[in-house]
Amino acid sequence: MIRYLIRRLLWALVLFFAVTVVTYVIFFLIPADPAQRACGQLQTQQCLEQAHHFLGLDRPVYVQYGKFFGRLLPFDFNGLAHGHSPIKMPSLGISFANRQQVNSIVGGAAPVTASLVFGGAVTWLLISIPIGILSALRPRSLLDRGAMMFVLIGISAHPVWIGLIFLYLFAFKVHIFPLGEYCNMINPPVGTSCGGPVQWFYHLILPWITFAILFAALYVRMIRANVIETLNEDYVRTARAKGAPESKVMRSHVLRNAMLPVVTMLGMDIALGLGGAIFTENVYDLPGLGRVLRLSLDNFDLPTTQGIVVFGTVAIIAFNLIVDLLYAAIDPRIRLS
Incomplete structure (x- = not known):
């Protein structure tokens, strides 16, 4: 029973990883620019550059996905390296539409x-x-x-x-x-x-x-x-x-x-x-x-x-x-x- 449960949990982690990869790649390849939605009506060049940097769009795709997947984990490895608690609340991000936490939505x-x-x-x-x-x-x-x-x-x-x-x-x-x-x-x-x-x-x-x-x-x-x-x-x-x-x-x-x-x-x-x-x-x-x-x-x-x-x-x-x-x-x- 324990072995079966462990196998199922490991397979669930693999499936979760695969779904997040596919989901992120699909939305990354769409032609629209997420930075424009993040800026809203204030689409100045400075705002777009800041949004690109904040969202990580100026970095390679694998780095962007790494940040996205890292927010989903309940562990904070950076905090552990600086002596803080390694446990954190997983974050789904911030909405472009109303600037609320997606967790609360x-x-x-x-x-x-x-x-x-x-x-x-x-x-x-x-x-x-x-x-x-x-x-x-x-x-x-x-x-x-x-x-x-x-x-x-x-x-x-x-x-x-x-x-x-x-x-x-x-x-x-x-x-x-x-x-x-x-x-x-x-x-x-x-x-x-x-x-x-x-x-x-x-x-x-x-x-x-x-x-x-x-x-x-x-x-x-x-x-x-x-x-x-x-x-x-x-x-x-x-x-x-x-x-x-x-x-x-x-x-x-x-x-x-x-x-x-x-x-x-x-x-x-x-x-x-x-x-x-x-x-x-x-x-x-x-x-x-x-x-x-x-x-x-x-x-x-x-x-x-x-x-x-x-x-x-x-x-x-x-x-x-x-x-x-x-x-x-x-x-x-x-x-x-």
């Missing part, structure tokens, strides 16, 4: 995206697991055919279109849900009525459903196929032949084995959902990482764009590592060594 938007992604994951599991199981137990029934119709619609419809339809029907016409707004669950702004767990949950119902429909459709199809396949296994027939109750056969033999691929898929799809959340956040005007990323691309705010990419990479690597460990704990047949 990402830190303010990340909880919104996390609320959308993890709440959406719970939503698509609550939808897909019962529908997939019932469809497998009653193949070619009216329920099964209806589930397959839901799968086709969910896979074919784009989240932007679904979100706009939901906003028009349930928010604008029927007035059941709000027209898009995010309420802070823990620390709502002073003087506003939009805050607290109840308002947070109420304002995220439509975004969760919009975000979850595509994944729920895929999971219904996968769970249905897994349950049908598991029902035909020898150990299931043996358990029934021994007189085990059908509820115990389903719970201990069928579902426990049929749900194992769901754990693997969940880890990959939550990572994928971090990128797909940009559509839902822009439809419902949620101040998450997706909307911040779009605004940073529109404004050519390179530090913010790079910071979000780096933060997303770390989150995806960490979550996939957790899922791998959970998968090994759930299935005792897996030997990590």
Whole structure:
């Protein structure tokens, strides 16, 4: 277990290094000049020269990347050489658009995206697991055919279109849900009525459903196929032949084995959902990482764009590592060594 964890951590470091290299090179090769964005409207020759020197654009690419990667590390080797503490806070840079620390920008938007992604994951599991199981137990029934119709619609419809339809029907016409707004669950702004767990949950119902429909459709199809396949296994027939109750056969033999691929898929799809959340956040005007990323691309705010990419990479690597460990704990047949 320890050896497996060490191997995974080393591979995660290699992957993180590769992603930062690719990200930095891509943005370095773009034709626009970052110094012009750093100077803003005051694009004098002196300001451009100072910006070039401050950003390190007057030095070779590998030196620029070294400074960029050094800011991401929690260790300060220069401080250690001068007798200071070697521990520092990793820095994602300073925004060109508003001169704020990218750490604070990402830190303010990340909880919104996390609320959308993890709440959406719970939503698509609550939808897909019962529908997939019932469809497998009653193949070619009216329920099964209806589930397959839901799968086709969910896979074919784009989240932007679904979100706009939901906003028009349930928010604008029927007035059941709000027209898009995010309420802070823990620390709502002073003087506003939009805050607290109840308002947070109420304002995220439509975004969760919009975000979850595509994944729920895929999971219904996968769970249905897994349950049908598991029902035909020898150990299931043996358990029934021994007189085990059908509820115990389903719970201990069928579902426990049929749900194992769901754990693997969940880890990959939550990572994928971090990128797909940009559509839902822009439809419902949620101040998450997706909307911040779009605004940073529109404004050519390179530090913010790079910071979000780096933060997303770390989150995806960490979550996939957790899922791998959970998968090994759930299935005792897996030997990590």
